[in-house]
Amino acid sequence: RPPPSCAPAPAPTMDGGSSTDTPAAAPAGPLRPVPVGAAAPFPTTSPPPARTTSLGELGGPTGVSTQRAPSAGRAPPTANISNNPGADMSFGGMTDEEIEHLREGGEVFDSLFSTRRPKDVAAGISSGLKSIARGAVAGAVSLVAMPIAGAKDGVGGFFSGLCSGVVSAVALPATGIAVGAYQVARGIGNSADAISASKEGKTWDEDKREWVFYLLDDERQEIEREEAEAGANSASALGTEGGDERKVKDREYYDLLSVSTGATASQIKKAYYKEARKCHPDKCIGDPDAANKFQALGAAYHTLSNEQLRAAYDKNGKPDANGAGGLLDDQIDPKIFFAVMFGSHLVEPYIGELWIASTADTILKDIGAANCDESFDPTTADIGAQMHAKSSKETREAAKRKQRKREVCCATALRERIRPYVEEGLDIDLFAKSCNEEAVKIGQGAFGGVFLTAMGFTMRLEAEEYIGFRKAPFVSVEGHWARVQKSANVSRQNLALAGAGLKAARLGQQAMKDVEAVKRNKARPAPVGEEGRDPASPPVANEEDQKIEREQAAVAAERLEESLPVILELAWAFNVKDIDKTLKGVCRKLFADASAGMDERLARAQAVRVLGIEFVREGEAASAAESDSISAASIKTRAEVAVMTTLAKAQGQELSDEDTENMIKQAKEAAAMRAATKAAEAL
Numbered sequence: 001r002p003p004p005s006c007a008p009a010p011a012p013t014m015d016g017g018s019s020t021d022t023p024a025a026a027p028a029g030p031l032r033p034v035p036v037g038a039a040a041p042f043p044t045t046s047p048p049p050a051r052t053t054s055l056g057e058l059g060g061p062t063g064v065s066t067q068r069a070p071s072a073g074r075a076p077p078t079a080n081i082s083n084n085p086g087a088d089m090s091f092g093g094m095t096d097e098e099i100e101h102l103r104e105g106g107e108v109f110d111s112l113f114s115t116r117r118p119k120d121v122a123a124g125i126s127s128g129l130k131s132i133a134r135g136a137v138a139g140a141v142s143l144v145a146m147p148i149a150g151a152k153d154g155v156g157g158f159f160s161g162l163c164s165g166v167v168s169a170v171a172l173p174a175t176g177i178a179v180g181a182y183q184v185a186r187g188i189g190n191s192a193d194a195i196s197a198s199k200e201g202k203t204w205d206e207d208k209r210e211w212v213f214y215l216l217d218d219e220r221q222e223i224e225r226e227e228a229e230a231g232a233n234s235a236s237a238l239g240t241e242g243g244d245e246r247k248v249k250d251r252e253y254y255d256l257l258s259v260s261t262g263a264t265a266s267q268i269k270k271a272y273y274k275e276a277r278k279c280h281p282d283k284c285i286g287d288p289d290a291a292n293k294f295q296a297l298g299a300a301y302h303t304l305s306n307e308q309l310r311a312a313y314d315k316n317g318k319p320d321a322n323g324a325g326g327l328l329d330d331q332i333d334p335k336i337f338f339a340v341m342f343g344s345h346l347v348e349p350y351i352g353e354l355w356i357a358s359t360a361d362t363i364l365k366d367i368g369a370a371n372c373d374e375s376f377d378p379t380t381a382d383i384g385a386q387m388h389a390k391s392s393k394e395t396r397e398a399a400k401r402k403q404r405k406r407e408v409c410c411a412t413a414l415r416e417r418i419r420p421y422v423e424e425g426l427d428i429d430l431f432a433k434s435c436n437e438e439a440v441k442i443g444q445g446a447f448g449g450v451f452l453t454a455m456g457f458t459m460r461l462e463a464e465e466y467i468g469f470r471k472a473p474f475v476s477v478e479g480h481w482a483r484v485q486k487s488a489n490v491s492r493q494n495l496a497l498a499g500a501g502l503k504a505a506r507l508g509q510q511a512m513k514d515v516e517a518v519k520r521n522k523a524r525p526a527p528v529g530e531e532g533r534d535p536a537s538p539p540v541a542n543e544e545d546q547k548i549e550r551e552q553a554a555v556a557a558e559r560l561e562e563s564l565p566v567i568l569e570l571a572w573a574f575n576v577k578d579i580d581k582t583l584k585g586v587c588r589k590l591f592a593d594a595s596a597g598m599d600e601r602l603a604r605a606q607a608v609r610v611l612g613i614e615f616v617r618e619g620e621a622a623s624a625a626e627s628d629s630i631s632a633a634s635i636k637t638r639a640e641v642a643v644m645t646t647l648a649k650a651q652g653q654e655l656s657d658e659d660t661e662n663m664i665k666q667a668k669e670a671a672a673m674r675a676a677t678k679a680a681e682a683l
Contacts, residue, residue: 063237112138113179117186117209120194122474124187128180135176142168178278195473203592213594220408250317253300265305272301334360340642340660342575343446349413350455352406355572355578362395389682407585414590422600428610435611439618446638450572454579456615460589461486463609470602500570501526564635637667
């Protein structure tokens, strides 16, 4: 019987037909030998053109491209997948179910062993050790768990599980060793590419697992575009993109601010500050209703300036009296409060907005939005679970975007700070002198020593690591020593955070006990035999009970005030860890910026190292003089001034950072005078 034709069948098209460019099949017939040197009767397929990948896609400069062509002598890859719904989806004779099981098995394998592409030999060794360790642990767990699980089916199940456990105990570690060896080999093979890419000024992308060109200005512009798109989407969702009137359930807040229901966020902010100055109680002394007008104005701005609260107000109208909180909660801005509390305005160009302030602001907004949500039930005990289910994913994504923007802004500010040395040729001694002068100024502020020490230490280590490995890749003693110091610093930060957390938890429990004791005394039963009292009515406290309550409340307040230093210690543990993490990202972006040549990047690192050294030197000197800043009285004073500052700014008043520090200074002096007077009266 003659064999079938070797010519391919017509290729199916998108509409189910066949391509006219494909040669028709030849009639069946016997095969003829092909003379040597003659063209083969089989249709040939020319290799596809080289794939041109713009470095702009990889984070590099536009106008430059790399070409990836298939290897010589190798046919281009093909897939047995057709656009025709009725086409055979099998792969290698496997059914769809088998392919799905294979895919799931691959996911489990990747989650158990470290199989991602290592960037160099060091990463390959690290990945290999992880795979070996995971294989050994998984084998040991299987040896114990499988017989226990099989014992549920009886003796036979126990021995069956034991056999499976023994097999797993041997196979999994062996697989881990094989994968580990493979990862080490991959790391060795990728080391040449790593050295070459590093010399070219590329940086390793952890997400893409490849070497790319990174441009700081491009990322900043990308963030600006994303924010503009997000703002446009929010305005579109609220129907405020055009500023036209929209149909809402209640427009009282809009009328208070004298804006349309379609006003944008910037228009609402400008209108609030304008109206706040008109009806401020200090400027309207003769108007008895000025205070009430001002409070209503603050409530209106608080609602309309928050996207979630505004959407709920437009839909449902004004919240009831038990809604999103009182006037104090409405007008407290956590960002302003913590900026005053920690005095971070002088170091904001280097570290941006503190994580603790940003997190508090996000939590308050989520609570306010949840309170305005009809489906939110505040009477249930699991309020946190409701909020987590509603906005945990969005909150994480928003926090990630905010941290990215924070690092880019700080990297841009740091680049401008070191520009005189890097680009303008300023002498190193003069640059160090300017850094020292700036450090002295920061050290004079609140907690300046702590800020300087935390920032300077991270800056110096990041710069030394970069300089070391730039001069001697892989074998730099200076670079490896900087990495060791960084690891030790992270361990110290974790221990400090854990210790401060335990202290705060113990003191918090004690304060809670005091408060509960006060509540128990309030519920003291009335004397037996008291006539005329309804048994269901609450007990009536006599004068002695009220006196006891006042005394115990004073004790609870005193205990809480005594715990303020521990609470501040916990807050600073979070701050130091946050500063370290942020500055690491800032320095990496600054040193990896491909818009600068390799020599300029090295100069950037040297300038950052000088800045870090000066910060640490002055920070250690300033920390010795900050013992008064951690006293309970000082913390209480700063907190009171921080609340007053946030309220004043919410009411339209403009206070500079110098005004705030002067208020704190005056409050401390007044507190000292009161303490001296009290001591004199006691004598």
